[in-house]
Each structure stands twice: as C-alpha cells, then as structure tokens.
Amino acid sequence: SSLPDYVPVRSMIQELIDATPTNLAAFASLALGCSSTFRATDYRGGCNGARIRFSPESEWEANIKLGTSNGLAALEPVKQ
Numbered sequence: 001s002s003l004p005d006y007v008p009v010r011s012m013i014q015e016l017i018d019a020t021p022t023n024l025a026a027f028a029s030l031a032l033g034c035s036s037t038f039r040a041t042d043y044r045g046g047c048n049g050a051r052i053r054f055s056p057e058s059e060w061e062a063n064i065k066l067g068t069s070n071g072l073a074a075l076e077p078v079k080q
Contacts, residue, residue, distance in 0.1 A: 013075070016077075016078070023074045029071055030052070030066075030070075030071030033052060033062060034068070035047060036062060037052065037060055053072055
C-alpha cells in the first residue's frame with residue numbers, strides 16, 4: 001500500500017499561515033489542546049482520530065479556553 005501524499009496538505013497549511021499570520025498561533029493552540037486532552041483512563045482526547053472536532057472533546061473546558069475552535073475553523077478548507 002502506498003502512503004498518502006501530504007505535500008499538498010502541508011502547502012495549503014503554509015498558505016493559510018502566510019495569508020493570515022495569526023493562524024500560526026491558532027494552529028499551535030490547536031496542537032496543544034489536542035495533545036493535552038488525552039485521558040489514559042478511557043483513551044479519549046489527544047490527537048488520535050481528530051476527535052477534538054467533536055463532542056465531548058470540543059466542549060471540554062481546556063479546549064474552549066485555548067480557542068481550539070479558531071484553529072479548526074481555519075483548517076476547514078484543508079479538510080475539504
């Protein structure tokens with residue numbers, strides 16, 4: 001099996017940062033929120049499966065305070 005080509009994805013993310021420099025902070029907050037919400041008790045949270053986009057992770061206080069929704073909104077065109 002061949003691996004996906006992530007070069008276009010990386011290019012799109014770089015374009016988002018170049019066009020709107022504040023996206024860099026939004027993406028950093030998203031990465032921090034994603035990694036810091038992992039729960040070893042039930043293996044929820046974290047970056048696996050992009051669950052941070054969905055409830056309940058999207059509604060966790062830590063993610064709301066970090067403003068992870070801003071990073072997710074900025075990345076929506078890449079997801080499409």
